Each structure stands twice: as C-alpha cells, then as structure tokens.
Amino acid sequence: MGARFAVTGGRRGWLRTALTALGVGLGVAVLLLAAALPNAVTAAKHRSDARTIVSEGEDSRPTDRTLLVASVDSGYRDRTVSGRVVRAEGPHAPVPPGLSRVPGPGELAVSPALADLLASPDGALLKERFPHLRITARIGDEGLTYPGELLYYQGSDALRHSAGDVERVTEFGAPDSPFELEPLVVLAILVGCVALLVPVAVFVATAVRLGGERRDLRLAALRLVGADRATTRRIAAGEALAGSLLGLLTGTAIFLAARIPLCSLTLFDLGAFPSDLVPDPALTAVIALALPVCAVGIALFTMRRVTVEPLGVTRKAPPLRRRLWWRPLLPATGVALLLPQVIGGLRSGDAAGAQVIVGVSLLLLGVAAFLPWLLDAVVTWLGRGSLGRRGGQSWHLAVRRLQLTSGTASRSISGITVAVAGAIAVQVLLSGAAGGLSGTPQGSPRWAVANAWEATAPAARAHRMEARLGAAEGVRAAHGLISGYADSARHQRAVAHGYGQDDDPDPYPVTVADCAALRVLARLTDCSDGDVFLVKDSTDGLRAPRPGERLVLDPLGSEEAGHRPATWTVPATARHTVPRRELPPGLGANGLLATPKALDATHLHDSSVDVMLRLAPDRPDAVEHLRNIAAQADIRAQLFAFDDSDTAEGLATPRRALAAGAVAVLLLIGAGLLITTLEQLQERARLLSALDALGTPRTVLGLSVLWQTTIPVALGLTLAVGCGLGLGTLLLHMVDRPLLPDWPTILTLTGTAAVVIMGVTALSLPLLWRLMRPEGLRTE
Template sequence: MSGRSRPAPDRGRAARRWGADLAMGARFAVTGGREGWIRTTLTALGVGLGVAVLLLAASVPHLLNGAQERHRARAPVPAAHGAGPSDRSLLTAAADTAYRDLPVQGRIVTAEGPHAPVPPGLSRLPGPGELAVSPALGDLLRSPAGALLKDRFPDLRITATIRDEGLTHPGELAFYQGSDALRRPGFGVERITAFGDHGEPFRAGAPTVLLLAVSCVALLVPVAVFLATAVRFGGERRDRRLAALRLVGADRATTRRIAAGEALAGALFGLLTGAALFLAGRGPLAGISLFGLGVFPSDVVPDARAAALVAPAVLLCAVGTTLVTMRRVTVEPLGVTRTARPPRRRLWWRLLLPAAGVALLLPQALNGPGSGDAASVQLILGTALLLLGVAAVLPWLLDAVVARLDGTGGGSQSWHLALRRLQSSSTAAARSVSGITVAVAGAIAVQMLLTGSLSLPAAQQTRTAAWTEVDSYDGAVPTARAGQMSSLLRAAPGVRTAHALVAGHAGPARHQADQSTAGSGDDADPEPYPVTVADCATLRQLAPVGACSAGDVFLVAGPDDAVPRRGERLVLDPVGSRSDHRVPARWTVPRSAHRTPAGPERPVPGRTGRGLLATPEALPPALLPHADLTCLLRLDPHTPDAIEYVRNAAARLSPRTAVYRSGQAGPDEAAALVSRGLTACATAVLLLIGCGLLLTALEQLRERARLLSALDAIGTPRALLGRSVLWQTAVPVVMGLTLAVGWGLALGALLVRMANRPLRPDWWSILALTGTAAAVTLGVTALCLPLLWRLMRPDGLRTE
C-alpha cells in the first residue's frame, strides 16, 4: 500500500514545478524592462485583435435572433376567419417601397375601434394624414438627399418616431401611415387583432446551411492562424534569454515551461485587450450601416457557450503553440541552434490535412449535402482541414522555391539580402503570411459557392430587355383608371414609353351555370383562360398580332394552349368576383376575333402573350375589377432619378402600388449583395491579418537591430535595406496568394459540386481579393520603413 501511495507526492511536486516555471515565464513577460514590455504589448495587441473578432463572431447568433424577434414582434396577427370589425381590430395593408436602392418598409393602418392594436415602437396609432417614421427615415426626409422621397408623402405630417423595439436595425427606413381609405378586408387589406405573430421558427435549407457553415469556417480559420502567430512574437530574443537560463543550470524541459509561461502571460493580457476592444467597439457598430443593414449595440452580446470557449482556446493555443515550437529549437547554454540552416521540411504529413478534408467532404459532394448535426460537423471539419492545409503546405513551398531562387544568380543586392534572410529564417515569413493565404483561399471558395448558388443562368441574364414595371394588385388602383395610370406615369420625368395592360382570367359561362346549380366545389373548375386588355401598341409588345385597330380581339395560342372559341360566352374573373360575393360580368367573344399562332417569346418580363388579347374598346377594363393593372415603362438611362419620379407618380395613384426593375442584365441582385457582403468581411479579415503582419515585421526588425546598425556603420544605403524589406515581404505573399488562388478554386469546385450548382468563378472578386492582399503587403512595408530608418544608427552597436 505504501508503494502505491508514492506517485501522489511526485505528481504534486511536478505540478508545483510546472507552476513555478510558468510563473517565472510570466514574470519575464512583465519584468523584462522596456524590451520585455514591448514584446508583451505586441503579443497582447495581436491576441486581442483575434479575441475581439472571435467575440464578435460569437455574438452573431444573438444578433440574428434579436433582429428576428423584433421582426416577428411587428408581424400582424390576422383576425379569425369571418370575424367582423370590433373595438380591438385594425385594417392594414403593406405599402413597401424603395429609395435609391434602399428598401423602405411601410404599412397603412386604419383603426376600427378605440382599442385597436398598436405596433411595437409606437405609443399610439397614427391618424388619417399622420405618419410615424423610423429615426433614419425621419433624418432622410429632413435632409436635402431625401427631397424626392418627401414628395412621395404629400400632405402627411410626421407625428411620431418609431422606437428601437419596432425596428430590425438602427438604419432601417420604415413608416406607418394613418388613413381612412381602408374600408374592408380584401384586395390586399387584412383585418388584424394584434401584432406579434411568432409562428414557426425559420429553418434554413441545405444550401443555406452549406453556405453559412463554409462562410463561418472561411472567416474564422484565418483568425485562428493569426492567433497562433501572435503568441510567438519575440521568439528570437526569448530563445537567447532561455540560453542564459541553460547556462545557470536549467534543463530543456524547464526552458520549455518558462517559454510557455511567458506566452501564457501575453495571452492573458491579450484576452483582457480583446475584451476591452470588443466592448469599446459595440457602440460604434450602431453607426455603421453596410448594404442597408446594421445592428443595435444591445444585440452584440456573445453567446455564453461560445464565449466560454474563447478564453481556454486562446490559452491552450498559446501554451500548445509554444511547446510545439520549442521542440524544433535546441536551446543550449552557449546559444540557440536555430540560427543554423534549418533541416529540409517534409511534405507528406502536410498533405494529410487536405487529404483528410477531401475524405470528409467527398461523400457529400457525391451524394449531396446531408442533414443533421453529424453532417454539419463533417462539413465544418472537412472545410477547416482543407483551409489549414494551405497554412501547412506554404512553408514547404516557400523553402523549395527560395532554394531554387538562390541558384539562379544575378539580381540586385537588395534581392540577395532578402533571399539570404528568407533562407536563414523562412518560418517567420511563412507564419506571418499563412493567415492571408487561408483568408484568400476561403473567400474564393465561398465566392464560387455564392456565384453558383444565387446567380441567374447565363441564358436568362441577357434574354430580357430592361423594363420598369408598375403593378397594382388586388384593386389598389381600379382597372377603370388604366388610362389615367398610363398618362400619369408617361408624364413622369425620365419615362420614354409607357404601356398599360390589365391581366385577368375568364371561364366558360355554361360551366359556371352548371356549377351554381350543382353546388360542386372548386376542384371541378376548369383551367381559366388568361385575358389581357391593352392598346394595340402594348399588344404588339406581347404577341405577333400584326395589324391591330381599336375594337380588335386576338386569340393567341401555342400547340398546347387552350383559348375560347369565337362567339363563346365567358364569365370574367370568376374567382376574384367570388371572393367579395359579387356577380361576375359576362362577355361574348366576338365572331371577328383573330386567331393568331403564338410566336417566339417577346422580351417582356413575366408576360407570355398568350390567351385572349383584347383592346379596351372591345373589352372595357372595368369589367375585370379584380384583375392586375400593370404599366410597363422604359426609362431614360441619362436621367439618374427616373425610377424615383416613377415611384412618386405611382404613390400619387395609390401608396400600395409596387414598382419593380426587371430584366436587368448581369447577375442576380441577391447574389451581388451577398457577394459584396462577403468581400467586405474578407477584406476586414485581411486587414486584421495585415495588422498581425505589421506586428511581425516590426518585431523582426527589432530582433535585427544590431545587425541593421552594423550594416549602417559600414555604409549600406538605407534605400537598399528598404527594398530588401519589401522583397522579404513580397516573396512570401506572392507565393501565398498563388497557392491561395489555386487552393480556393479547388475547394470552391468541390463545394459547388456538393451543392449541385454550376461552376462559375467570379474572376473580378478573385482579383479584388488578391489585390487587397497585395495592397495590405505594400502598406505593411511602408509602415515598417520609419522603424527601419530609426534602427539604422551606429548607436545600436553600443553595449553596456
């Protein structure tokens, strides 16, 4: 029994020895004089930047949930089916619009009783002629930039401001307009009894989960690489100090633990710095609006579980990275053997990371993305391993290329100085650039996935012409006012042509009589005939009608299309009339109707040009009260705000009209929006890594202060050393970007195959990312030059 109890004191002594060595390393980090504080400050700043980004990433779930909860809180709750007006009911209709590509969320309200529900963010409902606006919309309406938008709300007084609980983000443009024009439900008007329809939670589909997971991995893996780099600042001076400890009797294990303690202290200061940066940045986030989106500072709260993992992860990264690094360095009492030529790097184990990533992703690429937590973990782990493979392969590739460049001969003195520096210590260069390489590779892969998932097919991008469409659904503008709508919109500045049309349906009158007698359900109704009423100029845009005059009717049909017969009795808009219990109008197809075969599809958005086409003289639009009224416009491209004039004119007809831009050539707007957002995030990550690259470059210059002083003492020109620093930074970056582009294209092709989407690389985005990375490199070099000039002084050779 006594023999079995001996390991306990041994374990206790080992723990105390570990604690004492770690504490000694921590003391070195804070008591090493000016040099020690500078080194610790650099480490704390680098780790702090990474921690701030991780805390911000951990806040994304809470941020999205907050916006979603506020969006649900203002969603209307419909009244029970068949319920009439009461003192607690409200009539409302959507009145969304846009201003210079910014969405404006609007809603018209009419109270039916004194206790009608009030939307969140308001203390009372706006009355007729009153307007409640969000702070951003109020500021825009009061500014000169919102003069055109102000014309969209004539004779309305702003009487209230929507508070934060009624908005999804601070910069949202939203309003509630009081009105007495809403009479009854129907035609886009609904009766509600409350706000706050929480319903079923949103569940993203497999493509969305794939996109979100890959985006998070692509943006966070570079941050992890950056953290691993930041904890190794000041490595060369630390190793020389450990050599002195070896001289006084410390063994190798002790020096490793002391080095780990020093890195641990820097990481602890980094955690505090990161928390301070995160808290300081929450406020300014409210003033930032990107692509019409923003955040409330109260929503930027890290998820408790994710935040709890940040601190131990950073500390373990600091200790683990230091211990692994120290295994490749032999610290002896008289020096550090790392200054000798490093051994040749092995490639086989570096390829294991991407091979494992491919093995995890390949089943989903062949069979499609799976569902469930296991499939998500497999996707995230596989993508992370592939991206980490870039960081693992880069040092080997840099060594191989630099060794070949050494044998080429020729070149300037600055070029040779840079090569010798890279050959003597390429690890630091590869380590500092690996973050940029991983960031660019991940961003390229996600860009390819975005472009393939959200872009329009190539044939669809150029098939339609550029039209602007003004729609009045559910009788917002009566069909009898089609001519007035066309004239008003045609008079708007910047409108070249306007084509008004009424689109409805008709059914056989005989069948309707049978249905009313038999009382059968809607399931027995035949497919109704599409009916379009417009003037001859508009009909020619829709179908090959040929000669056309007032009073003409055309029956346009393809091989499989059904059209009414000449002389057939029709019931106009039977489904719509049934909704408000009106007797539908009846109309007979004239015997003079022209049968016309359908030709090739015309470049009119959403219009097939088939069915019954009639001029207003033959079929008055007022007989189709429930039909959709549309006006197709062509705008003058030389009038920048033509679309705003159109929206203002449409709002004078009815605030419930909708204005769309259709047929624009190029990629889908949603794809372009998400692509720009991803490019912005990737640029932010690149700037973060650029900060780390700058800290690394400054730390390396400080490590070489005596060497730089010696070069200055023997007359080396400063410009030559400046160009040498540029080459030292540029060579690893060029190689890293080349590797990142190839790696990102390969990973993107695998992800696109997994999503079963077409492969369409966005070369402009790839060029923008690589250009940003190159600009970061040049900026880092320029910021290093002042310290380089300062260190190149003979005073640096003095030793006390």
C-alpha cells in the same frame, strides 16, 4: 517567472508583449463579434416577429378591437422603405410595437432614421411621397429590427376590408419561428464565416509566437544558471500564457469600443442595437478558455525541435526539409466531406451544415499547411537556379533570409492566403448563383412596373394611370395592361357534377393590353385590335389554353351576384407560336395575350392594373419620381424597378458584405504581418548594424525587406487563387450553377493583398533606417 518575463525586462520586453497582446487582441475582437452575432440575429428576429400582423381572415367582422392594415413597402434609392397604412375600427384597436397609439387620418409615425432622412436635404425627394401628412410620433426601439431601419405607419380613413391587400387584425406578434433563408444563401453564409474566421485563428496562432528568437536566447541564459529543459518549457508556457491573457483583455476592449460603430451595418435587412451585440456566454467561455490553452500548446509545440543549451540555441542551424506526405491529407479529407453533397445536391439541416463547415475549414487549413513546404521548395530553387545567380544584392539577402527563417515568413503569410482563398471561393459561389438566376440579357433597358389591385384602381382607370405615370420625369415609354386569370369551363363542369376536385389545375394567366404593350411582352410580327395570342415557352409552369377552348372569367363574382359565370371562347385564329421576349423576372408574358376588342378585361378575376415603364438610364431618380406619383394616386399602389443588376439583388448584399469582410481580414492580417516584420527587424538589430558598418547601401536593405515580403505573398496569392477557384467550383456543383468567376472582385482582393505588402514594407522602413547604425554594435 515566465509571466514576469512577459511584463518586465525593460522597453524591449514591454514592446514584445504589447505587440503580442495587440495581435491576439485583434483576433479575439473578431471572435467575440462572431460569438455575438447569434444573439444579435435572434433579437432582431424577435422584434420583427413582434410586429407581424395576425390576420383574422376574409370573413371577419369589424369590432372595437380590430385594425385594418395594408403593407406598402417600397424603396428610396438604394435603401428599403417599409410602410403600413392603418385604420382603427374601434377605440381598443391593437397598437403597433413601438407606438403609444394608432396614427389617425393624416398622421404619420416614423422611425428615427426615417425622420432624420426626411429632415435632411438628401430626403427632399422622399418627402414628396407624403404630401399633407404630419409626423406625430417616432417609433421606439422595440418596434424596429435595427437602428437604421426606414419604417413608417400612416393613418388613413380610406381603407376598406374589401380590398384584396387589406387585412383585419386583432393583435400584433406571430409565434417565434426559426430564421430561414434560401439554401444557397445559407451555404454562402457558412462558407463566408469559415473564410473569415479560419484566417483569424491562423493570425492568433502567429501572434502568440512573436518574439520566439529573443525568448530562446533568454532561456539559454537560464540554462546557464542551472535551469533544466522542463523548467525552460514551463517558463516559455508561462510567458505565452501572460501574453494571451493580456490579449484577451485587449480584444475585449477593442470589441466594446467597436460595438457601437458596427451597429450602423446591416445585412439581409437585419441589424443590431448595441444592446444586442452581447457574446453568447457559452461561446465566450470557449474563447476565454481555449485561447490560453492554445497559446500554451503552441509555445510548447514550437519548442519540440529547439534544443536550448547553456551556450546557445540550435534554431540558428538550417531547418530540416519539410515533409509533404501529410499535408495533402487535410484538403483531401475536406473534399471527401463535401463530395456527397456535390454528387447528391445541397442538403439542409444541422448535420449537413456542420459537414460543409468542417469540409471547407479543412480545405482552407490545407492551404495554410501546404504553403510552408511550397515556400521552402521555391526558395531553394531561387537560391540555386539561374535566377538566384543573376539576382542583385538585395535579392540574395532576401532569399538567404527566407532560407534561414522560412517558417516565420510562411506563418505570417498563411493568414492572407487562407483569407483570399476563402473570399474567392465565396465570390465564385455567389457570382455563379447570380448568373444562374439572371435571365436578363446584358445591356437591357431599365424597367419599372406600377401595380394596383382592381379594387383600388378599377380597370377603367388603367389609361389614366398610364397617362399620369408616363408623363413623369425620366420615363421614355409607358404601356398599360390588365392582368388576371380565367378557369377552364370543362373543369368547372366537372367540379359542379361532384368529380375532379382532386385534379384542380391552376387557372390560365390572361393579359389584356393594346398592341404596343403586347409587342413589349412578346415577339409579334403583326398585331391589330381584336387579335389573340398564345405564348409558348411559358415560365413557372404556367399553361396556355388551346384555340377554341371555353374559359370561365369570373366564377366567384358572378355566382355571388346571382348570375351565371361569364364565359369566353378562345378564338380559333389565336396564334399558338408567339415567343416571349427576354425581360427581367416579373415582366415576361405568360398564358394568353388579348387586345381590348377581343376580350373585356373587367370580367377577369383576381385582376390588377399594371403599367410597364421604360426608364431613361441617365436619370437615376426617375424611379423615385414614379413612386411619388403612384403614392399620391393610391397610397397602396406598388412600384417595382428592374434592370440587369436587380435580378440577383438578393445576393448583392452578401457579396458586398463578404468582400468587405475579406478586405477587413486582409488589413487585420496586414497589421499582424507588420508586427512580425518589426519584431524580426528588432531581432536582427546587430546584423543590420554590421551590414551598415560594412558600407551596405540602405536601398539594398530596403529592397531586401520588400523581397522578403513579396516572395511569400506572391506564392500565397497564387495558391489562394487556385484553391479559391477550385473550392468555388466544388460549391457551385452543390447548387447546380454555372462557373462565372467575378474577376473584378478577385482582382480587388489580390490587389488589396499587394497593397498590404507595400504598406508593410513602407511602415517598416523607418525602424530599418533607425537600426542601421554602427552604434548598434556596442555591447557590454
């Protein structure tokens, strides 16, 4: 009978059931998406592992089954471009996944997304990076991690295995390994998932309770014709069960319809094909079984204090004062679970991850539990205080309505409160992490570094690279330098005599460049060709030699040639107090700095040629011009761009993704809030008609609806900001990062919530105007 009531009863009954199914369906769609993410990530990881190269080692020999491969990853504007240069050494060389054959010299195999980009006007600048190359194949789906990946394989007969960055392989595909991320990123993902899913659970619980007042009146009529209290509870459970089952079907349809558009989104350079977004069977079964059970449980729970009698329902009486004592227990338990990792530091593992998930969930649920009590207390104060006496008619109507139905208002707003609190906590965590990682002063100029191995670009070509790249469009200054390493001669003698192998210190980093380039790396008072400088405060634990110390420059190369290793003694005049300049990571000076006259850079081992380029900030495509020139000079030359926003680039993507997810959840909850408001207006149709018949202006009632939404949301947002900042501070203590709130993002989230309030009010006004008619007082 309850199920029949859910799907019959005329237009109003169908409308109530449809609103419940839509609210539950939106939540189910989000839960199904969350259940599909593990399969999507696993499938993308398998495809990524399948194309991983398996190197044969430095001592391997060419055969008819070997392939030379060099990775040449770069970027194009705000996207990553992954590339590999290949040369088959025999007819049976391994073929990369997604291709039918190895590209030959001058041939290019590209992914569909890269082919479309190269054919579009937006890719005209990128097309210059592949001169005199023809596209002969497209990479299949099995060779891509996600549909929008920009990937290419370039054939070349110029590859040689002697180069340090060229590997010889006989097969593709590494054994499956777990998807590993930094503990900080894992913590952000865990907290972000909790922050996005807990509001959905609150939202679903609210949607199940739609139409409660109308249902109670109908149950009172059933009591009048002979039904007992147990029967009315079973009928209410059947009605909730029918609405939840329809919500399951609606959510499944929404998930299937949104699956293809969602495949265009990427996170951590991973994405999904539509076939990857398949919910996990176990999680799907849990959702399918738990949702109806929760719906029935919520329906029975809401009737625990409702006495349905033949002549009415006691819900119309003022509600009892809410108890406070148990509400702080939820956040207190959450803090207790997080406290061990706050004191002892962030730990890894499934148990630690579960502890974080449960602790954060309890903290956020504590916000939802505390809001109803806070709303009751504030509404009572507003009705009795001076503000209540001075308020206008719309204010009195809104406050009185909140006093009578504060539970419905708090349930509707609790989802927004939890979503904003969780999103603020994640943003505080990521902002503090980004601030802790960044060592670049604000306003620093944009820099780029072009790098090439000595085997592909000998030291003698450093000046040619500097001149060619320095003439590129958008480059303000270019500084060439040669970086390498030198060993301690004392340690080399100890190893030669058979002792000291266990105490193997790292080699000294050495940089050779002219004075103009050295002044960029370090703070030099004066410099002339022939000077040597020792940098203090070296990063990453890199050491600097002492004045007068003897260094071995090329221990391996000279011994293989049959000669004694080349040595060099650090001059006694070397300055040991040269401070480093604050530059983006990867550009700072370490170890020993020398001018060309003081040290011949051709003897350094593991050396590379770098060109530091200062870019004009008003030329955003300057980096792309440099990449094109570097690719034309050497297909394996790499170029890296830095500025003060790039130092935390690894955290920028999750920050944007989580902010977008929080905004999406806010809009989802806004839809539920609109449904609740419309349902309440339908329940109050006769009251609104009576007020209209008495001459109440429509403006007063419209403002009262606005106040009814604004007061709870303002309290919820205040509570959310405080809880979010507190939880974010707690999480930052786990990773030992400073507190640097991202106020623009926080204002964006709170502003979105305010826009949701105004949107709900505006969309509810047409129904309000339609219900405010004296004809609504007619009855039979």
